[in-house]
Amino acid sequence: MAVQGLFSSFLLAAPPRIPPLPFARTGSKICATKPVQCIKTTDVPHQGSGSRRNANYPPSFWDYNLIKSLSSDYNEEKYVKQVDELKDDAKLLIHADTETPLAKLELLDSVQRLGLKHLLKKDIKQAVDAIYNNSVDAWLSDDLHSTALRFRILREHGYAVSPDVFLRFTNEEGNFKENLCGDVKGLLSLYEASFFGFKGEDIIDKAKAFSTTHLKNAVEREISPDMARRVNHALDMPLHWRLARVEARWYIDTYEHEHNMLPNLLKLAKLDYNIIQSVYQKEVSKLASWWVDIGLQKMTFARDRLVEHHFWCNGIVSDPEYSDFRIMTTKVISLVTIIDDMYDVYGSLDELELFTDFVERWDITQIDKLPMNIKTVLLAMFNTTNEIGYWTMQERDFNILPYLTKQWVNLCKCYLKEAKWYHSGHKPTLLEYWEVAAVSIGVQILLFCAYFLTAEKINVEALDYVDKVPSIMWCPSMIVRLTNDLGTSAAEMARGDTLKSVQCYMNDTGASEEVARKYVEEMVHETWKILNKDLLEEYPFGEVFVAANPDMARAGQTFYQYGDGHGNPQHRTKDHLSALLVEPFTL
Template sequence: MALPALFSTFIVTAPPRTSLSLARNPSNTCALKPVQCIMTNPKTNDPDQGTPSRRNANYAPSFWDYSFVKSLSSDYAEEKYVKQVDELKDDVKSLIHAETEVLDKLELLDSVQRLGLKYQFQKDIMQAVDVIHNNNNNSADAWLSDDLYLTALKFRILREHGHTVSQDVFQRFIDDTAGKFKANLCGDVKGLLSLYEASFFGFKGEDIIDEAKAFSRTHLKNALKGEISPDMARKVNHALDMPVHWKLPRVEARWYISNYEQDDNMNQNLLKLAKLDYNIIQSVYQKEVSKLASWWMDMGLDKMAFARDRLVEHYFWCNGMVPDPEYSAYRDMGTKLICLITTIDDVYDIYGSLEELELFTDYVERWDIAEIDKLPMNIKTVLLAMFNTTNEIGYWTMRERNFNIIPYLRKQWVYLCKAILKEAKWYHSGYKPTTEEYFENAPVSIGAPLALFCAYFLTAEQITVEALDYIDKLPSIMWCPSLIVRLTNDLGTSSDEMERGDNLKGVQCYMNDTGATEEVARKYVDQLVHETWKTLNKDLLGSYPFSEPFISANANLARTTQTFYQYGDGHGIPQHWTKDHLKSLLVEPFTLSQ
């Protein structure tokens, strides 16, 4: 990752991968129990505790009682509710295809998506958006409206759905003399809010969009100090907390459904469908996480005293990346892999000696466990869990997709282990990496590329060598969300990790390189998040040898990590917002009116 002039410009480029030969080695009861998910049972003793110089991060135990997780169930899985959904869908489809004013159509499409129903009406929404786009192209006056709200909403919806829209559509709102947005827009809170949300779909080099973001943010904050309606204040605070483009679809659906009831344009059938659909999908998720809880306990990895026990949080990662109900296989096997990624990360970062970590990496690279007894019990258990789970996933892929994925998956494990080993060597030698060195390695060491790789082959209807070779090069569409995972993780966790003596993170590397204060360094890393999103926005419009849901999974990975680390470390030390999101997702259904 070449980063010339790193501290004054933002360049996001994936480093080349090291070539590795594939041939080297062939009833709604859940609503009644939300308080039961507190865990009080301590972990068992560490069998390797007597080994000299073992470190322990003293991670908090799991928030979840796995007996409770295994018991999750809901009567919304019953067929009668599915039939109700089918009936309501016909009504919503008619609304989507009805001839209405463009503003009414855009607001409807926006609501359908934010209510969590996009997957139900994917083709209908695309057809409606295409009609709006084609009408714009056929009309010279399509973008001449003086309505900032309408212009920004249309810009956002069209870009979100892959249409190229020039930033110049906002030129009419710019004061030609000052080169800034016109002062009379400051009082248009609804328009400012729409402009703010649209600004997060910007590309690199779009100065008008950058100005739109700064202008709208400043005046929305000012508006909160003045006299605006409680409803508008709630919407502004929600957007300033995190823009809709960065929010997880299921998290946004929970909030939007609750607030849609108070909307002046609320459609009763659409609201009923959204609540019913949310509850039905929740019942699907409950079955998935219940099954995973049994797997996790059977594996015994929840008893590793040095490692993070975060099964349900890891399920949230996979759910965030690919939430549509038909991709249950990915959420099942992807969660298992992310559990292993985190446990292996704790082996390298905290628990293992450098000699043990080099052995571990060597066994993974050779894909050979013949000499595994050289490792202590805990590390040996983790390595065997990795091998067994990889083989289990390989068997599923061979059976369901007629493709042997194990050689490719093995390569991804090697990439990960080598990247974490590099950081372990830095730690054990006392070496302080430069910012450039750190960001060449850290997006891989955090496990994001491996998680994305799994999102491809576990969701693709047909796995192709062309796509696998393309993914192996870690293209920008994958590198950007991987970098965002690392950047947001560093912002949320670096202070705690430095206190316990871990490797330097991005914030500290920047401080060492430049002499900047921590506040300045954190602002730099935060700005890099914004710049990386601009690159990713452009990437999402590209042409690739793969399709949905993998393309969206890349952006959703970035959204998931920003949800976890928005206010701090919501993963290693699950905080109230993580718990609230998971309760909403898995435990607490909407109440339906009779």
């Protein structure tokens, strides 16, 4: 089906010089992270192997010998027993009567933000179901904080509650009342709730604009240091866009100083965090051995980001029982990144066409036609794919190889298209760029892995559904693409890469860079609205895969919030990784 018009109803109205932009997914596939803080070393596109560009990616700052030695004693039986005891106490808390409905809402919110949802999933769901079934009178509350918190939690758990609950806080013109400006706690809850809106919910759009403006004003006034910290944290990135494990690290520190802190709940959160950290350490240790043994860290033309890739994968599916997914998908994304860099900066067009042909035929009998580095990458792709196929056959009794190899073919064809744009000097329109770039960002192959590596039973119906790239998968690919372009396009332009969303929009409309960036930022918000609605639909796959889709978007936003945290993962990315892998809580 043609891209134009397929998703036109999802987008903001485009300026008159370009057609309505469809935010399209086509049936084509989706692929790897585009990245990087680097410079172009030559202005001449090469056609032979004698002259090669170099993106000058910074090397990994991780010592793989140290990574292989990471260990923790938090997987010992004594800690597991403590968790079981503390978990029983938490269950009693969740099911106990509270003085007010608000107290139960705040408890559930804290339990989730502490990172304990995976331990108490059934109990939380039962409590939320009870809140929904008994909420008729509760919606009549004139307390903004209570109303907004209830709205957010119910939407988060799959209830399409009406935004009309906020009408009582608006005036005759439909705007939020000015007397709410001093209610910082209520404004903060309204702000967080506004990110759960659907397309066409005007009151939620107004709630977002109103709360954002007045929260920014609030931090300039004399409010308590604790409230200012919370407001700044939310304005930095809303809760709905944050990764659960990253939020847990921050919130545990915050919760410890709250006046109504529950000591056993805090202890459970710290202990659980440390135990999960020990699981991640084992995974990264195994991956470091694989990475060194396979020799891909020697490919100096490409990004060496093994540990960052593991972080991305535990962002997608973080629960400790899914180690197999994280280990195998980290291998996939590491290969995707190297292949992306090979197409972007290293290979000649002749070599890339030959590489693509080998992948499309899934035949390496004539691999010696390629130079050593590119041949090594191709063999690593084949061997790793076969390894994953063997695991799936043994553990799930299903031959996934025909489906997985198709993902690689779609990926490489997309990269080749972008390489041809670069070598020919072609400047794509925004519509033309998105049709390819929604694929080349690398999301679909990772989400595809998230399905078959977490499903208890793989079925053809679900695979066919995933293969068509439904909106719930397409939206994360666009969010990651857009945030990637906002975070990395300046660096990529400097090395001579193809135009990105911002530059394509500028070319299409004549807009300034500031206006173009604002447009792309709005597209992120608009796509989240679509995804929010998608999350309430029924699908032929389980809850783990459904949740992996928004978490994919969150992972991308975590990496690209302050620039290219993937290509140049200093500062925030490094801090996240240190907290996640190296620094346990003191009990």
